[in-house]
Amino acid sequence: MEKFLITGLGNPGFLYKNTRHNLGFLILDKISEKYFISFSIKKLGSISELIFKNKKIFFLKPSTYVNESGLSVKYWMDKKKFFLENILIISDDIYLNFGNIRLKGKGGNGGHNGLKSIEKELGTSHYARIRFGISHYNKSNCDPNKKINYVLGNWKKEELKILFNKVDLSIDIIFSFVSSGLEKTMNFFNKKNY
Incomplete structure (x- = not known):
């Protein structure tokens, strides 16, 4: 059975639960609710599993904090022997x-x-990723400290309506990636105005 590793990036702990930087965790939690699967605490992260269209999906929430996410991804990639083309990162x-979403x-x-x-850990930038836009402001004149505060800030009520x-x-993009592959998913969803 073909295996996939879907990793959502975020920081562990209640303090970070509703922050913008935890978007990857949020998406995986919504999948967990939708498919009635639960996460188990394992080495370097929390894992849940789902069989979907005769494919086995492993969902990973690294426990290493965002800045060391590669340690968790590399550990589970090696342990479960995932092919690089079957790995998808959500950030x-x-x-x-x-609200803008890009699959690359x-x-x-x-x-x-x-x-x-x-x-750094995989030794390549050739892996699939979903990038989810969180910005509302002019980045060109924003200092690094403000950026940190912004990404670690909680979602606003008006954002949650759209989020x-x-x-x-x-x-939808994640499950299309699993069932139809990267190219078909990119061709379909990149035609949409998202």
């Missing part, structure tokens, strides 16, 4: 407008420390 992106098969880390860590529809779209 927030401060350089995309709020490779690319830079965009200054995201979680993606930097994964690139969950976009989370549902992200879930």
